[in-house]
Amino acid sequence: MMVTPGKFKKAFALALFLSAISSAPVIACDTNIVLAALTLDEAVKGVKNREEGKVLNAETVEIEGEAVHVIKVLTKSGRVKKIRVNTEEKK
Numbered sequence: 001m002m003v004t005p006g007k008f009k010k011a012f013a014l015a016l017f018l019s020a021i022s023s024a025p026v027i028a029c030d031t032n033i034v035l036a037a038l039t040l041d042e043a044v045k046g047v048k049n050r051e052e053g054k055v056l057n058a059e060t061v062e063i064e065g066e067a068v069h070v071i072k073v074l075t076k077s078g079r080v081k082k083i084r085v086n087t088e089e090k091k
Contacts, residue, residue, distance in 0.1 A: 043069040043085040051083070052076055060087070 038046070044058045053075040060069050069085040 037088050038085060040069050044071055047071045047073065047083055
């Protein structure tokens, strides 16, 4: 499935909104994003477009058997924010 920039922005905004209002805990992260098959570079670009601040680190790790991009952002207020981006859509 091809993700266009418009669809990416809409899905990203929706994921941020849903994670903000969700009562389910997100383990050691501020934001959890689920999008279709993303590379680490694509995930970093998406975070840079949506978040104000500086990307400090980005890596792909395995969490519960699934690859997840973890991106650390230094916010303008001086807080370090961890953002998780799933590499593939959950079924």
